[in-house]
Amino acid sequence: MKTAGERNHRSFHLVLQKLRKTGSISRLTPNRNFMDHSTLLIQNDIQAPLDSCLQCLVTCELCVAACLDQENSEAMNRCIQFCRICADLCALTAREIARKSILMRQVCALCVLACWSCGEECARHSHVDPCKRCAAACRRCEKECQKVATGSSETTDDLQAVAGVASFAP
Numbered sequence: 001m002k003t004a005g006e007r008n009h010r011s012f013h014l015v016l017q018k019l020r021k022t023g024s025i026s027r028l029t030p031n032r033n034f035m036d037h038s039t040l041l042i043q044n045d046i047q048a049p050l051d052s053c054l055q056c057l058v059t060c061e062l063c064v065a066a067c068l069d070q071e072n073s074e075a076m077n078r079c080i081q082f083c084r085i086c087a088d089l090c091a092l093t094a095r096e097i098a099r100k101s102i103l104m105r106q107v108c109a110l111c112v113l114a115c116w117s118c119g120e121e122c123a124r125h126s127h128v129d130p131c132k133r134c135a136a137a138c139r140r141c142e143k144e145c146q147k148v149a150t151g152s153s154e155t156t157d158d159l160q161a162v163a164g165v166a167s168f169a170p
Contacts, residue, residue: 046097046100046148048144048147049093049097049108049141049144049145049147049148050094050097050098052137052140052141052143052144052145053090053091053093053094053097053111053141053144053145054090054094055137055140055141056086056087056090056115056137056138056140056141057087057090057091057094059130059133059134059137059138060083060084060086060087060090060118060134060137060138061083061087062130062133062134063079063083063122063130063131063133063134064080064083064084064087065130066128066129066130066131067079067080067083067125067128067130067131068080070128076125078121079121079122079124079125079131082114082117082118082121082122083118083121083122083134085114085117085118086114086115086117086118086138089107089110089111089114089115090111090114090115090141092107092111093107093108093110093111093145096108097148104148105148105149105150106149108145108146108148108149109145109149109150111141111142111145111149112142112145112146112149115138115139115141115142115145116138116142118134118135118138119134119135119138119139119142120135122134122135122138123135
């Protein structure tokens with residue numbers, strides 16, 4: 001008599017064979033890409049800010065990790081704080097953009113302020129390569145989110161009114 005594990009293993013292989021016959025699993029074979037990236041593309045008007053937010057999120061997290069690895073990480077506390085705030089808001093903004101949320105403009109306005117603040121702080125540490133890259137990513141994200149938040153490329157100061165918050169200025 002077969003054990004439950006052997007039966008499950010056999011059932012799994014039967015399902016796998018059926019999927020291969022129907023072609024449903026063909027994209028999982030080693031000769032093909034796992035995911036068709038064209039399915040991830042969204043409307044052109046929001047693709048750039050979405051990509052910028054995701055890139056900024058990752059760059060901020062890498063900057064935090066690099067700052068924590070510094071010998072005198074205490075001196076980098078402010079940079080770490082701004083990067084964490086920025087990363088969190090970039091993640092939220094990316095989700096709201098992808099959802100085409102009714103709050104997308106307001107969230108983008110907050111993201112602009114966070115990116116501006118983080119970019120300013122990271123620019124102060126441009127001798128540290130991850131901070132330099134983070135400042136550049138924050139600037140790109142700030143510009144892309146400005147377009148969404150205002151429908152144009154208004155300045156960061158103008159976005160404070162849209163977001164309804166004071167500046168995060170360092």
